Amino acid sequence: MTDEPGQAERALYLAAVRGGGRLCPADLTPADRPALAALVARGLLSPTPTGWTAANPRACGDRLGGELRARALRLLLHAERLPGTLAPLAHAYDAARHAPADSPPVAFPAVDFPAVGRGAVEPGPGSVDEAADARRRISELVSECREEVLAAQPAPRPLEALRMALAQDLSLLRRGCSLRTVYQPATVADPAALSQLALRTGRGAQIRVLAEPYERVLVFDRTVAVIPADADRNRATFLTDPTTVAYLVAQFERDWARATPADRHLDPPPPTTVRIGRLLARGLTQRAVATRLGLSERTVAGHISRLRERYGAQTLFHLGWQMREEQS
Template identity: 40%
Template sequence: MGGTDEPGVTEGGLGVLSAGARTLYLSAVRSGGRLVPAESGCDGTSQLRELVEIGLLVPDMDDPGVLVAVDPRQLTAGLSAAWQRKALELLSRSMALPSDFQQLSQAYSEVGADPREGGPVEHLVGKTEINQRLSALFEGSTKEILSAQPGGGARSFPTEAAIALDVGILRRGVSRRTIYQPSTRYSAPTRHYVTAMTAEGGQVRTLDEPFTRLMIIDRTVAVIPGSGDTERAAFIRDEAVIGYLLSLFEGCWERAIPFLGNGDVPPEVVTRLRRNIVRMMLQGVGHRVIARNLGLSERTLARHIAELREEYDAETLFQLGWKLSESFHRLPEGDGDLD
């Protein structure tokens, strides 16, 4: 049996019964072809339901509390014919599905289309519909997928599902480039995703400046947030708009720093991140807001501040702020060091 209790698997491969159901049936046969569920401890089990549903165990007409084993040969011909008819019916329905749904698909696609001159813009509302459309676009891609995802740890798909989808895309020969914020280098799920992606030829970089969420598929469809709402997305097919968005993405890509998914954060990334932390601290921004703006967890932000206090030998946050203010304002804008 191979030790499996998975329905449809037997020693020979594809089968009808689970290993547990087969064992229970053989036990009933060896007990004279009769089984009392209440006494045998199998009452209500999935294995018992399997045997009753398929007809290998039936109630005794004289004693309903007893199940009687049926000769499998009596069931084979009838079940085989019934299942073959069901298979043909399902096959026929599957072949008719594209044409049957064509009108419905066309109507669905036209909903939200922008009839104004300049090309269609389709607006979708709700994460479920947005993710379904993204999945279809990803799976149908043939050339490249570009993504700019600020706060990249908050992915549209669960990490393992995103890895499975994107690795499949890369193995089809579709290129994949993604831009994240530097804070994602501190996110274990994102590092796991990036490691899997780069191992398959994907490219990921981080950019230490504000940028907008954007996806471009095969340079024919661009996806941007709709009206600043994460529950809305605009799917754009206008060539001029896509060309403009492509130029924005390529400019960000050139300024971004490669990210391979390992736990080593390049010094320039740490320096720039801490410069932004310091700038907001000196502006009086609260820690929770700083963490949200930079895409950091409050724990990661606290670790950076603790390391800054140690570096500047500051016992209190007030003392740290005073020392940082002196160092920060002596530097020209864009200088990489805080010392």
Template identity: 45%
Template sequence: MTTPPTDPRRPMPELPTAAEKALYLAVLRAGRIPLRELTEQDAGAAARLLELGLLEQYVPDGWVAAVDPRSAAARLGAAHRAGAADLLARADRAALALDDLADHYDAARHRLDEAPQITHVHGLERIQHRLLAIEAERYEEVLAAQPGHRPAEALGNSRMREALGRGAVADILYQPIARRTPHTVAYGAVATGWGARLRVLDEPFARMMIFDRRVAVISGAVDNRTAAFIEDPGVIAHLVDVFQRDFARAERVPWQILDGAELPEALGRVGELLAEGLTQRAIASRLGIGERTVAAHIARLRERYGAQTLFQLGRLMRDGAR
């Protein structure tokens, strides 16, 4: 008897069940059994044992006899190995067949990576929509250079307050006209109370915003009705350097004093202890709060009074206490 070639598309035969094994043992004990009688006992199990090669039918007289299980096991093993080898070969052929598509994909990605990562957006409404989408991603840092007059409707951003409340950093650069505009002074007083740093630079500088050093937005036209959204890391790194250089030279402004705002109680208490000459650690110990909290209060006081150093701040606080 010869074993027919295995078709890898057909499922591999399952191993015999308990019922099929019992029927095999019955045939083995009997020596041989008429196929008709065996089928009457369990037609499904009889067909499966013949399929697995555990039983052999003698066609002339219609009898069935048991076959050595080792021979059946060898045939089953060969069938499984042939199927596995064919599957491995098909897997290799699939990889080779898709190689040309992979080459095209890599070339397309390479062209995309080389493309300028700059998007030009036209129209104030579209620009605002794009900015809102960026702010909705919960940025952790924003660097903003805003030259010229700031209209009242451009201030009072509740999203800025929410961002600062969760610990974001906001550094904003204005020109001197901001100190002479009441609504900008009022905003400066409020925003510095939230934790923002607003400074004034008496030099020309370009309008831009940088979010998380990941996306930079610059004006693309004189009327500011076109904006370029930049995601190129090299360009953004350059813009960050330009901003930080300008911000370091800019003047601190006592926005809250200009606005006539009263000093919050916590800041006032820290200021009083600074005026007495206490160190940051001593102030934390006296007030029963952490040094980081004291450092944050001192940073706000420096912004409020425009103090360049801690020594200068202490002197300003002493002068104010007299």
């Protein structure tokens, strides 16, 4: 039985109210019996020697609301205890996955890349035959992550995928993990996608935009990497070799350093700052910009400082290069 009365129960209760708050056996048909029993069980009808009387729904609502709140509290307490309850199983799982050094490595061959979610997988020794298995594996890696997730997403993320991943991403951030993602401009050009990204950055995620080609990669705690397994980026493979993972991390860090913070796509700078940035992109020095615009060098330096922070630029040359890339 659900917590709220169904249509038949509501109709029978309203019939009792219209009858002066009473129901007699003669008022009922055989089809009314299930609804009558449900109303009595909820406390909306009370048996009397001659039939049934309608009870105040507010009192019933208060009682059911209290029961629901108590049930919710029990569920929350159970959710808090569950990780500890499953800890012995998790330790056994980890021990089985992290085999001794002299044992053969576990292979994670090509599977559908979760961001695409389509395409057939060629079965083979140790292969995963379903795209759902790849998504499950990545979901496990996110849940097991303790320090950092790095993600380079060259293709626009579907809005539904961002929404589905939100709860897990926020859980990752609540655990104190770092989440850094590089997107291309097409993703941040979508207002709906931007609103989803803002929910993550508001909890500490870092997002940058890189307007140049790069490969898709996910790296978990710098120990497991997920990369495309074919030119179409429709399939993926899981890598655990330390040298390979370190190389992929270095590639990500290189792209991250060249990318620009996503927040500048949400809040455009003042017109004077834009003009200064355009002159810097043309190769003018700070002094030349100040002379051209009739501003003091100190004022121009303040605008440049804000631009460097906005674009994540370490030097004036880097800032000019970033802005030239944006305007090209």
